[in-house]
Amino acid sequence: MAQIPLPRPYQDTEAYWSAAKEHRFVIQKCRDCGEHQFYPRGVCSHCLSSALDWVEASGSGTVYSFSVNYRAPHPGFAGKTPFVLAIVELAEGPRMMTNIVDCDPESVRIGMPVVVTFDDVTEEITLPKFRPA
Amino acid sequence: MTPNSDMDVSTPRSMRDQFAIVGVGETTYTRGSGRSTRALGTWAIRNAMEDAGLGPDDIDGMLSYSNNDSTPATFMAGDLGIRLNFFMDCYGGGSSTEALIGMATGVIAAGMCKTVVIFRAMNGFSQVRIGGTGARSAVPVDGDNLHSRAYGWQSAGQMFAPSFLRHMYDYGTTPEQVAMVKVVHSEHASNNPKALYKKRLTVDDVLSSRMICKPLHLLDCCVETDNATAIIVTSIDRARDCKHRPAIIRSIAGRVCKPRADMHYQAGPISTVAGHYAKDILWPNAGVGPEDIDVTGAYDAFTFTTMLQLEDYGFCKKGEGGQYVSDGTTRLGGKRPNNTSGGHLCEGYTHGMNMVIENVRQLRGDVDDSCPIGPDGKRQHTYDYREGGCRQVKDVELTANLGWANPGTGSAMVMMRG
Numbered sequence: 001m002a003q004i005p006l007p008r009p010y011q012d013t014e015a016y017w018s019a020a021k022e023h024r025f026v027i028q029k030c031r032d033c034g035e036h037q038f039y040p041r042g043v044c045s046h047c048l049s050s051a052l053d054w055v056e057a058s059g060s061g062t063v064y065s066f067s068v069n070y071r072a073p074h075p076g077f078a079g080k081t082p083f084v085l086a087i088v089e090l091a092e093g094p095r096m097m098t099n100i101v102d103c104d105p106e107s108v109r110i111g112m113p114v115v116v117t118f119d120d121v122t123e124e125i126t127l128p129k130f131r132p133a
Numbered sequence: 134m135t136p137n138s139d140m141d142v143s144t145p146r147s148m149r150d151q152f153a154i155v156g157v158g159e160t161t162y163t164r165g166s167g168r169s170t171r172a173l174g175t176w177a178i179r180n181a182m183e184d185a186g187l188g189p190d191d192i193d194g195m196l197s198y199s200n201n202d203s204t205p206a207t208f209m210a211g212d213l214g215i216r217l218n219f220f221m222d223c224y225g226g227g228s229s230t231e232a233l234i235g236m237a238t239g240v241i242a243a244g245m246c247k248t249v250v251i252f253r254a255m256n257g258f259s260q261v262r263i264g265g266t267g268a269r270s271a272v273p274v275d276g277d278n279l280h281s282r283a284y285g286w287q288s289a290g291q292m293f294a295p296s297f298l299r300h301m302y303d304y305g306t307t308p309e310q311v312a313m314v315k316v317v318h319s320e321h322a323s324n325n326p327k328a329l330y331k332k333r334l335t336v337d338d339v340l341s342s343r344m345i346c347k348p349l350h351l352l353d354c355c356v357e358t359d360n361a362t363a364i365i366v367t368s369i370d371r372a373r374d375c376k377h378r379p380a381i382i383r384s385i386a387g388r389v390c391k392p393r394a395d396m397h398y399q400a401g402p403i404s405t406v407a408g409h410y411a412k413d414i415l416w417p418n419a420g421v422g423p424e425d426i427d428v429t430g431a432y433d434a435f436t437f438t439t440m441l442q443l444e445d446y447g448f449c450k451k452g453e454g455g456q457y458v459s460d461g462t463t464r465l466g467g468k469r470p471n472n473t474s475g476g477h478l479c480e481g482y483t484h485g486m487n488m489v490i491e492n493v494r495q496l497r498g499d500v501d502d503s504c505p506i507g508p509d510g511k512r513q514h515t516y517d518y519r520e521g522g523c524r525q526v527k528d529v530e531l532t533a534n535l536g537w538a539n540p541g542t543g544s545a546m547v548m549m550r551g
Contacts, residue, residue: 005282038399039280045393065302065403067294068347073287085286085346087295087398095398097281110302127283 004076006125013040015054020126023118027092029055038094059116061088061130064095068105084108088130102131149418152238153372153379153551156185156250156365157490162329162481164258166359171204174254175212177361181250182213185365186376189214192365194249196237197222198229198484202261203254218246225388227432228536229253230364230485231544232387237366248371253486254361262357289434289539290354294346296540297437300404301348303452306440308348310455312339314436314471315352315478317464322475324465324502324524329356330479333520339436353436355477362486364493372551379551380493383531384419386411386545388538397541407543408445408535415446415533419547423447426547427529428495429469430488432537433476439463442535443471446545465518465526473500473524485536489546492532496550500525 009017016039019026028037030044031051043050066086072078084100086108100108101117113133120126158180160166160173174197182188192215195206199222206220219240223229230251237249255261286292300306316336322328334352342351372379389411392400416422423446431439431446436458444454448469457463463471474480474491481487494500502524504512514525529550536544 004285005287007280007283039396064398065295065299066347067291067298067349068344069285069291070344070346073285073291074282077285080285083285085284085291085294087403097284097286097396097398099284110299121283125283129284 002075002078004121005074006121012042016040017125019054020118020128021124023126025057025059025116025128026054027057027090027094028052036090036092036094038090038096057116058091060133061090061114063087063100063108063110063112063114064089065110066100066108068108086130088114099129100131101129148238148242149383149420150381150549151369152241152366152382153369154234154364154382154489154493154548155367155372155375155377155379156181156187156363157493158182158184158363159327159487159490160361162327162358162360164329164356164358166256166259169204170202170254170256170260170361171208171212173256173359173361174204174209174252174363177254177363178209178213178250178252181363181365184376187248187365192248192250193217194219194237194240194246196220196233196249196251198225198233198253199255200224200226200261202256209252219249226484226538227434228388228485228538228542228544230489231385231534231536231546234364234366234382234489234546235385235387238382238385241366241368248365248367250363250365252361252363253484255484256359257482258357258359260359290349291346293435293438293540294349295398296403296406296441297435298348299402300437300441300454303402303404304455306455308340308350309336310459311353311436311440312336313459314433314439314463315339317458318433318472318476318478320518320520321465321470321473321524322479323520324518324522325474325480326503327501328475328480329358330475349435349437355434355482356479358481360481360483362483362490364486364489377499378497380496381549381551383421383547383549384415386414388542388544389414391541394541397539403540404441405451406441406445406537406540408442408545411543411545412446415545415547421531421547423533426469426531426533428473428492428526428532429463429471430476430492430532430534431471432485432488432535433472433478434537436478438537439471441540442537442543446533446535465524470526473526485534489534492534492548495526495529496532496548498525498529
C-alpha cells in the first residue's frame with residue numbers, strides 16, 4: 001500500500017518533529033513579546049524578534065473549521081476516507097491544520113473541544129493529531 | 134487602516150482609462166486536447182491577434198503564468214514570428230490574469246514595450262490536474278507543505294473547504310443558496326456553444342451529486358479542461374486603431390493578500406477573503422462602485438468562491454452572499470449577471486482568463502452565442518435568454534472581474550466600454 005506523503009524535517013522544523021516522535025507537542029514562543037506561533041519559522045511574526053523558544057503546548061484546542069473529506073487526495077489515503085481535515089485553534093492562540101480522529105467524522109462540529117494525540121506513522125515520523133476532548 | 138491609506142491611488146495619478154484589451158483568443162475547451170501546451174498556446178495567441186487585427190510585428194511583449202504545465206513565452210514568440218522587447222513567465226494560477234494585465238500596463242507605461250500578449254496554455258485535465266490527483270500528487274513534500282500534505286490537505290477544494298464551512302457557520306449560508314451559482318452558470322453555458330457542459334442543472338442535481346469534501350459536492354466544483362487562452366493589452370491610442378471597440382481598463386488590483394499569505398487560516402475570520410482588501414484599491418481607482426457594474430466575472434473554481442468574492446467586493450452586505458447568488462440577480466436577465474459564459478463551472482477551466490475574455494466580448498456587445506450574424510458581421514442579439522438562445526447582456530458599460538487564487542489571495546479588474 002502506498003505511503004502517505006511524509007514530512008521531511010529541515011532546519012526550521014527539526015525540533016518540532018523530534019518532539020512529536022517523543023509524543024511531546026511543542027510550538028514556538030517568543031521570549032520578547034510572549035506570543036506563541038505555529039508553524040515553526042525564523043522570526044516571531046508578532047514582533048519580528050528571533051528569540052524564539054520551543055515550549056510544550058497544552059495540547060488543548062477547539063475546532064475552528066473543518067471539512068469531511070470523502071476522496072483520497074493521494075494513493076496513500078486510499079481506504080482511509082472519510083477523514084476530517086480541520087483547523088484547530090490551540091489554547092495558546094495559533095491555528096494549525098490537522099486531522100480530527102477517534103470519532104465519527106460526521107460528528108465533528110465547529111467549536112468542539114479537542115486534545116492532541118499522536119499518530120506514529122513510521123519509525124521516524126509522528127503526526128500530532130486531535131481527538132474529541 | 135486600509136491598505137492604501139498611505140498613498141493616493143486615485144486619478145489622475147493612476148492609469149485609469151489609459152490602456153485597453155484589444156484582442157482575445159481561445160482554443161476549444163476539451164478534456165484531452167491531444168496537443169502540447171505549445172501548440173495550444175500558439176493557436177490562442179494567433180486567434181487573439183486575428184481578433185485584434187494585429188500581426189506578429191505589432192506584438193513586442195509577452196506574459197504568461199502557470200503551475201508547471203505551460204510552454205515559455207520565448208517558444209510561443211518564436212513559433213509565431215514575434216520579436217520580443219519584453220517577456221516574463223510567472224508562477225501562479227487563479228488571480229494571475231488581472232495581475233498580469235496590470236503588469237502589462239506598467240511595462241507599457243515604462244516604455245519597455247508597446248503591446249503585450251498574455252497567455253495561459255494548460256492541459257489541466259490530461260497533464261496537471263487541478264483537482265490534485267495525477268502529476269500534482271506526486272510532487273515531493275517539502276518545505277512548509279509538510280504541515281498540510283501529511284494530513285491529506287492537497288487539492289484546492291480541500292484547502293478552501295474550511296473557509297466555506299465557516300461562512301455557513303458564521304452567516305447561516307445554506308448549501309441550497311450556494312448551489313444556485315452552479316444552476317445559474319449552467320443556464321449561461323447552455324447559451325454558449327463553446328461550453329464543455331451545456332446542460333441546465335437544478336439545485337437538486339447539485340445537492341444530490343456525491344460529496345467530495347464537505348461542504349463541496351461534485352457539482353460545486355469546476356471542470357478540469359485542456360485549453361489555451363490569450364489577451365492582448367495595449368495603450369488606448371493604439372487600441373483605437375484595432376478591429377473591435379476596445380475594452381478600456383479602468384482599474385486593477387493584483388494579487389492582493391490577506392494577512393499571513395503563507396497560511397491565511399492563521400489570521401482573522403477565514404470567512405472573509407482577499408477581496409475585502411482588494412476592494413479598497415479597485416473601486417477608488419476605478420472611480421465607480423459595485424452598484425455601477427453591469428456584469429461580473431467572479432471566479433468560480435467552486436460555487437462558494439463566486440459568492441465569497443461578490444460579498445467581499447461589496448456587491449451585497451457581508452454575510453448576505455448566499456441571498457445575492459440565489460435571488461436571480463446574477464442570472465442572464467437579472468440585475469447583474471455573473472459569468473455569462475458559464476465560467477469555470479461549465480465552460481472550461483483556464484485559471485481565470487476566459488472570464489476576462491467573456492467580459493471583453495460583453496463590452497463589445499458581441500458575445501459569441503447562437504444568435505444570427507447580420508450583414509455587418511456582428512451578431513443580431515435577441516436578448517432571449519431561454520436555453521440555446523442569447524447570452525448578450527443589454528447595454529453593458531462596466532464590468533468587474535474578480536480573480537481568485539485562494540481565500541487569502543485575489544485580483545480584480547474593472548473594464549469600461551470603449
